[in-house]
Amino acid sequence: MKFLRNQLDHVKHNFEKGGKWEKFFFAYEAFDTFLFTPNTTAGTKGVQVRDAVDLKRLMMTVIIAMVPCLLFGIYNVGHQHFLALGQQAAWDAKVWVGLVQVVPIIIVSYATGLGVEFIFATIRRHPVNEGFLVTGMLIPLVMPPDIPLWQVAVATIFAVIIGKEAFGGTGMNVLNVALTARAFLYFAYPLQISGEVWTYIPEGAGVVSGYSGATPLAIAAQAGTTQGADAVAALNSFGTGWADNLYSFSNMFFGFIPGSLGETSTLMCLIGAVILIATGVGSWKIIVSVFAGAYAMGLFMNLVGGNAFVMLPAHYHLVMGGLAFGAVFMATDPVTAAQTERGKWIYGFLIGLFTVLIRVFNPAYPEGIMLAILLMNVFAPLIDYFVVSANKKRRLQRATV
Amino acid sequence: MGKFIRLKKGFDINLAGKAAPTIASIDQPETFAIKPTDFHGIYMPKVVVKEGDSVKAGSVLFHDKKHEEIVFTAPVSGEIVEIKRGEKRKLLEVKILADKTIEHLSFTKYSVSDIVSLSREKAQAQMLQSGVWSNIIQRPFGIVADPKETPKAIFISAFDSSPLAPDYNVLFKGQEQYFQVGIDILKKFTTGPVHVNVHSEREISPVFSQVKGAELNKFSGPHPSGCVGVQIHHIDPIHKGVVMWTINPFGVIQIGKLFLNGVYDASKIIAVVGSEVSTPQYYKTYTGASIKKFIDGKLKQDNVRVISGNVLTGTKIERDGYIGYFDHLVSVIREGNDYEFLGWIMPSGKKLSFSRAFGLFSFLAPSKEYALNTNVHGEPRAFVQTGEFEKVTPMDILPTYLIKSIIAEDFDEMEALGIYEVIEEDVALCEFVDVSKHNVQEIIREGIELIQQS
Numbered sequence: 001m002k003f004l005r006n007q008l009d010h011v012k013h014n015f016e017k018g019g020k021w022e023k024f025f026f027a028y029e030a031f032d033t034f035l036f037t038p039n040t041t042a043g044t045k046g047v048q049v050r051d052a053v054d055l056k057r058l059m060m061t062v063i064i065a066m067v068p069c070l071l072f073g074i075y076n077v078g079h080q081h082f083l084a085l086g087q088q089a090a091w092d093a094k095v096w097v098g099l100v101q102v103v104p105i106i107i108v109s110y111a112t113g114l115g116v117e118f119i120f121a122t123i124r125r126h127p128v129n130e131g132f133l134v135t136g137m138l139i140p141l142v143m144p145p146d147i148p149l150w151q152v153a154v155a156t157i158f159a160v161i162i163g164k165e166a167f168g169g170t171g172m173n174v175l176n177v178a179l180t181a182r183a184f185l186y187f188a189y190p191l192q193i194s195g196e197v198w199t200y201i202p203e204g205a206g207v208v209s210g211y212s213g214a215t216p217l218a219i220a221a222q223a224g225t226t227q228g229a230d231a232v233a234a235l236n237s238f239g240t241g242w243a244d245n246l247y248s249f250s251n252m253f254f255g256f257i258p259g260s261l262g263e264t265s266t267l268m269c270l271i272g273a274v275i276l277i278a279t280g281v282g283s284w285k286i287i288v289s290v291f292a293g294a295y296a297m298g299l300f301m302n303l304v305g306g307n308a309f310v311m312l313p314a315h316y317h318l319v320m321g322g323l324a325f326g327a328v329f330m331a332t333d334p335v336t337a338a339q340t341e342r343g344k345w346i347y348g349f350l351i352g353l354f355t356v357l358i359r360v361f362n363p364a365y366p367e368g369i370m371l372a373i374l375l376m377n378v379f380a381p382l383i384d385y386f387v388v389s390a391n392k393k394r395r396l397q398r399a400t401v
Numbered sequence: 402m403g404k405f406i407r408l409k410k411g412f413d414i415n416l417a418g419k420a421a422p423t424i425a426s427i428d429q430p431e432t433f434a435i436k437p438t439d440f441h442g443i444y445m446p447k448v449v450v451k452e453g454d455s456v457k458a459g460s461v462l463f464h465d466k467k468h469e470e471i472v473f474t475a476p477v478s479g480e481i482v483e484i485k486r487g488e489k490r491k492l493l494e495v496k497i498l499a500d501k502t503i504e505h506l507s508f509t510k511y512s513v514s515d516i517v518s519l520s521r522e523k524a525q526a527q528m529l530q531s532g533v534w535s536n537i538i539q540r541p542f543g544i545v546a547d548p549k550e551t552p553k554a555i556f557i558s559a560f561d562s563s564p565l566a567p568d569y570n571v572l573f574k575g576q577e578q579y580f581q582v583g584i585d586i587l588k589k590f591t592t593g594p595v596h597v598n599v600h601s602e603r604e605i606s607p608v609f610s611q612v613k614g615a616e617l618n619k620f621s622g623p624h625p626s627g628c629v630g631v632q633i634h635h636i637d638p639i640h641k642g643v644v645m646w647t648i649n650p651f652g653v654i655q656i657g658k659l660f661l662n663g664v665y666d667a668s669k670i671i672a673v674v675g676s677e678v679s680t681p682q683y684y685k686t687y688t689g690a691s692i693k694k695f696i697d698g699k700l701k702q703d704n705v706r707v708i709s710g711n712v713l714t715g716t717k718i719e720r721d722g723y724i725g726y727f728d729h730l731v732s733v734i735r736e737g738n739d740y741e742f743l744g745w746i747m748p749s750g751k752k753l754s755f756s757r758a759f760g761l762f763s764f765l766a767p768s769k770e771y772a773l774n775t776n777v778h779g780e781p782r783a784f785v786q787t788g789e790f791e792k793v794t795p796m797d798i799l800p801t802y803l804i805k806s807i808i809a810e811d812f813d814e815m816e817a818l819g820i821y822e823v824i825e826e827d828v829a830l831c832e833f834v835d836v837s838k839h840n841v842q843e844i845i846r847e848g849i850e851l852i853q854q855s
Contacts, residue, residue: 001742033780037744041706041737041775046825046842047832048712049414049564049734052752052761054779055836056745058786061759127780171783171837279757283788339787339801388802392817395797398638 008032026121030128058281059133065275065282066137066329069262072255074098076265077145080199080258083243086208101145101200102261105152110136112153116160120169131170131177131335132160138178138329141262142322142370143185144193145200151189155181175377176336179370186370194365198258208242213258216247216320217359217367224309224360231312252319263325266318273328282332285341286348290327291318293352301360309360317356326369327352336377340387347383351376405601406635408622410795412755412830414564416712416734417770420672422571424683430691432723433477434485434494435462439726440535441846442544442853446473446492454481459506459531459665462495471545474532476667476688478504494723499687506531510663516582519660521589528586528656531665535726536652540633540645542849543824552646554593554637559609559650560600560620562627563711563826567672567729570606571683573650579657580608584615586656587648598632608650622795624713630827634796639821649727671695671724675733676772677705692731693721700733706775708732713829714842737776745779752778755793755834782837793830798822800831804841807848812855820848 014021015028032038034056042048078094113136121128139156163180164173185193196213214222219238223229239246251257255265263269276282298314305311317323331337331351338347351372358368365371437446445466450456456475464472475497483496508531511519525548528534537546546552560569573580587595594616599605601619609617618636620626629647639645651669658666667688673695674681684695696707697720708715709725712732716725724731741747748760753771757764763771790800798819806814825842832841 004742005740033745036740036742037776037778038780039738039740040777040780042717042777043840043843044717046714046840047829048706048708048715048717048732048775049753049773049833050777050779050838051756051834051836052749052754052763052778053756053758053834053836054745054838055782055785056779057758057760058756058836060746064759127782129782131785169783171785279759281756281758334787335785337787340799341788341791344788388799388818391797391799395638395819396640396817398640398797 005036008035024122026125026127027118030118030121055130056133059130061279061281062134062276062329063137065272065279066134066141066262068268068271069141069265069325069329070102070137072265072268073141073262074102076255076257077101077200077261079256080145081201083246084199084201084207084211084213085205086211086242097200098145102140104149105140105143105147105261106137108149108152109139109156112156113139113160116157116165120161120165124169126169129170131164134333135159135177139181141325141329142178142182142260144197145261146197147185147192151185151192155185155188158184171335173335174381175374176330176333179330179374179377182370183374198260210241212238214238215258215367216252219247220309220312220316220320221359224307226308229308231308232316234308235316249316249319252316260322260325263322266324269324269328276328276332282328283334283337283344283348285344286332286337287327289345289348290323290331290352290355293349293354294318294323294327294356295352296349297353297356301356312360317359321359321367322369323352323355326355326373330369330373331376336380338380338383338387340384342390343380343383343387347376347380350379403596403616403618404636405619406621406632408620408626408631408635408795410792411562411623411625412793412834413562413623414712414753414773414833415768415770416564416676417772418675418678418681418733419565419770420567420571420674420681420683422568422683424571424670424685425680427684427694429499429686430694432482432496432498432691433475433479433687433689434496434691434723435473435476435689435726436494436723437463437473437492440473440545441849442539442542443471448484448492448495450481450484450495452481452484455479456481456497457504457506458667459508461532463492465545468545468547470529470548471534472529472532473535474665476665496723497689503687505664505666508659508663508665511660513582513661516585516660519586519589524586524589524660527659531659533652533655533659533665536648536655538647540630540639540647540824541821542853543630546646547644550644550646552591552593552644555587555591555595555646555648556629556633556636557595557597557615557648557650557653558627558629558632559597559606560603560627561711561729562600562624563713564624565672565674565681565711565730565732566627567670567674567683569608569650570604571672572670572729573606573608573654575608576654576657577608577611579654579661580650581612582657582661583653583655584612586660587646587653588614591646593637596632596636598629598636600626625793625827625830626795628827630823631795634798634822641816641821643821651729669729671729671731673699673731673733675708675731677701677733677735688724688726690724691721692718692724695731696720696733702735704736704738705733706736708734712773713833714826735772735774737774739776741776755789755830756836777838779836779838781839784837784839786836789834789836790828790831793834794828796822796827800828800841803848804831804839804844807844807851810851812852815848815852820845820852824849 078097159181235247354372355368
């Protein structure tokens with residue numbers, strides 16, 4: 001390691017003030033601090049010791065929490081692929097198909113995103129922030145397996161520039177960056193990210209007879225428009241003949257269903273949640289309240305009654321679509337979430353509530369979590385404003401007693 | 402009867418190198434210095450001595466230009482050897498070469514019964530003249546108290562919860578009488594009570610438990626429960642227009658000695674502690690002592706940082722520097738001026754963290770002692786993580802919002818969010834736990850200065 005350090009120190013002066021590559025100091029610094037935690041010591045006054053945690057470690061913890069989702073996602077892409085083709089395959093064959101589909105998306109996401117970050121850091125002369133480490137992994141996990149790579153690149157560039165840099169960079173953004181990327185694709189290229197795109201089927205490949213790529217939410221929505229239908233029955237009977245019980249409750253919970261790369265498995269998301277909560281990196285208040293909000297809204301709809309989708313048992317909402325993934329990894333983004341502790345309860349609960357509301361009453365777009373989170377991102381400062389105002393008021397009243 | 406207040410939020414930084422409860426005898430340091438930079442609210446300290454002058458303990462060294470009656474006096478007798486100035490002739494240190502035996506300037510002596518009938522004016526005049534006045538700190542803002550004010554109450558924190566803090570049972574042992582007289586004097590200055598706050602789970606020194614005429618409040622919980630600002634928040638919170646005074650027990654005892662003995666007695670016990678000190682223990686010396694003799698040959702290695710005060714709020718000083726006016730502690734820890742390969746991700750059991758993020762295990766062993774160094778462990782970033790500051794601030798204050806309002810220089814927000822209730826030490830833990838490595842204490846002081854000028 002000494003050799004590496006010496007090499008870095010050897011070239012360092014080129015990037016410092018007056019050096020020939022002075023402009024690229026922050027790019028150099030990003031690499032240097034990635035390899036070595038710097039030798040900076042505390043100032044003369046103030047704290048003389050600092051906590052061992054830093055933003056890099058925090059972000060890495062989130063990435064580690066996403067690994068179960070990623071690994072399962074890779075397997076599941078292959079699994080769904082062979083199911084649709086009606087072929088039997090060993091697990092390693094499934095993983096291989098998954099890797100071939102998933103790895104390029106991850107590479108494209110990181111390469112374009114970090115590229116934009118480095119360019120902005122160089123132009124604006126600020127350090128490269130670690131925020132994209134997480135965003136770069138989140139973007140692939142919410143993409144369909146067959147997404148054209150150029151669209152991933154365009155969406156990432158759009159999200160980083162418009163979603164983040166335009167607001168001043170990491171820590172300043174209003175909208176969750178990864179969801180901005182997905183929302184961009186949804187509105188710019190709806191063909192590739194909605195409908196029956198959630199299973200990887202190579203062009204020209206024949207699918208098994210009876211195959212349908214409809215998602216559980218689409219089926220439930222469909223049931224909602226049919227007289228006398230029952231959503232649970234419709235889900236349970238789906239796939240009969242080529243993939244029995246594909247949309248049974250347990251199958252949806254474990255995640256052996258078509259969907260975005262990393263978000264199909266509620267179980268894997270819950271493992272991620274456990275990691276985030278145990279390490280204290282993700283807010284348990286937000287995670288719990290999103291699920292609570294969705295469940296409460298589901299129950300409320302059951303009480304009110306109406307069509308088959310409205311009558312869908314509330315716990316089905318928790319395992320369908322991207323609710324779990326959104327609750328665990330998207331809603332908890334500390335920058336775009338509510339920042340006060342009381343605000344986090346309200347913020348999470350409303351996300352869950354709106355998710356189910358959008359799912360059930362918006363036939364054009366059955367998946368509600370993305371829009372619900374983006375909507376609440378916008379409202380998070382308002383929630384905080386009220387919580388902070390209450391604090392001010394409380395303190396003022398206390399003082400006049 | 403006093404109150405009992407349970408605090409839950411906070412964090413005890415458990416460091417290696419705690420002082421053994423022994424007071425070592427050692428030759429007194431040759432030089433002593435008083436540093437105007439130890440005091441807030443002193444605008445233009447004006448020196449009234451010249452190099453070469455000889456002074457007695459209690460002789461005036463400098464005074465505040467804005468409040469000429471507030472004087473700062475010599476802790477020992479001897480010769481002024483240096484008046485050290487920095488940039489723009491800013492006064493940094495007034496250095497005294499101490500006599501072998503200390504001569505005191507004499508002030509009026511009182512008997513215990515005289516003190517009861519002593520007027521505030523007379524008491525105040527003697528306290529100002531002798532220099533003990535500068536022990537009294539005014540809230541809001543943490544500045545040297547204005548003699549024209551009548552505080553709503555006076556607060557004394559009778560325990561120190563900061564890392565490696567000296568034990569007040571050792572520091573103030575046997576000073577019961579002086580402490581009582583000090584309280585009797587202070588009571589003349591306020592219409593409200595004098596609060597003495599102790600920790601419920603620590604041994605309470607008879608100095609505090611036997612005190613009469615003061616409210617004895619008990620606190621429990623981790624640091625910053627010993628910070629007087631936190632205590633005020635829970636007993637009698639400050640709002641705009643209210644003035645409170647705070648004073649360390651050392652100051653109370655010094656006031657007691659002034660009236661009973663008629664001298665400005667700056668003798669104090671200090672602790673020299675930290676992982677790099679061979680035998681951490683206590684020493685008897687005087688305010689402003691040169692720390693050279695307490696450090697030389699008494700360290701385990703050379704790459705160290707010497708801090709006057711504790712590791713959260715202290716000031717880095719040279720090895721031949723001087724202990725701060727308000728400090729009873731010299732902490733010596735390793736200087737963390739080294740690189741660490743992939744240090745941002747490597748798991749380690751040697752690192753202390755309030756966080757439980759990947760690879761940081763200190764939450765598993767809360768009673769383990771850590772030998773921390775001064776490395777910052779990361780680079781400054783924008784605010785990202787939320788909710789951590791609140792966990793180490795046992796007050797109904799939102800530190801993140803307060804800090805942001807200061808950065809934005811929004812006076813109304815600062816006021817509404819509690820700038821009157823805090824000084825640096827109250828939020829020092831926020832600076833420690835901050836993932837984004839902000840200089841929280843510096844920002845808080847900037848906010849205080851802004852609001853004072855407005």
